[in-house]
Amino acid sequence: MSDPAFFGYGSLVNLSTHSYQDPRPARLKGWRRTWQGTTAHEIAYLSVFQDPSSEIAGVIARVPGADWAALDAREDVYNRHNVTDAVVHDAPVAMTAVYQVMPDIYTPHTNDHRILRSYLDVVVQGYHQMFGVEGVDAFFATTDAWAPIIDDRSAPQYPRHRALTADETALVDHHLQRLNLV
Known part of the structure; x- marks a missing residue:
């Protein structure tokens, strides 16, 4: 039996x-x-x-021995959902899960919930490295409910923050300006 996998669509990319x-x-x-x-x-x-008219790019990776504990701890505000039949990839077929915010802590999206720039930076860096500029463009186009940004780049609050190249910084900033968020 092969190890299960996760589909990552944010920082896991x-x-x-x-x-x-x-x-x-x-x-x-x-x-x-x-x-x-x-x-x-x-x-x-x-x-x-779920949106039958949509499709998003991301990454799949194996979870050795189906040991989900570390990933579940990382994704502590999310539940896992089996999306095996909805994921298209070139890896051997295995049960594949996606993480979705838990419904019992879900709140209607408001501008009171701001986006950490350091979190967005990590996500965009991953999309840029895996899919190029076109992948970053697609990420922004297939993501809803954009909210004001907390500019924490100089003192990152996101625990897995990464340093960006000048090109990656410009790419993030370009899209945030286009969305009138900075």
Whole structure:
């Protein structure tokens, strides 16, 4: 029996934030990304919701021995959902899960839940490294509920923050300006 996998659509796309095995580009059909407020924290989290007309790019990677404990701890405001039949990739078939914000802590998205720039930086860096500029463009186009930004780049609050190249910084800033968020 092969190890299960996860489909990552946010910070998990940035392979420098984890060491899960056999990471590969993948697509999740019938789901869309959104920024989501929770009762757990005052910041917004990336989440997904079912949308039959949508498809998002991301990454799959194996979870050795089906040991989900570390990943579940990392994704502590999320529940896992089986999306095996909705994920398109070139890896051997295995049960594949996606993380979605838990419904019991979900709040209607408001501007009270701001996006950490250091979190967004990690996500965009991952998309840039895996999918190029076109992948970053697609990330912004397939993500809903953009909210005001907390500019914490000089003192990152996101625990897995990464330094960006000048090109990556310019790419993030370009999209935030286009969305009138900075």
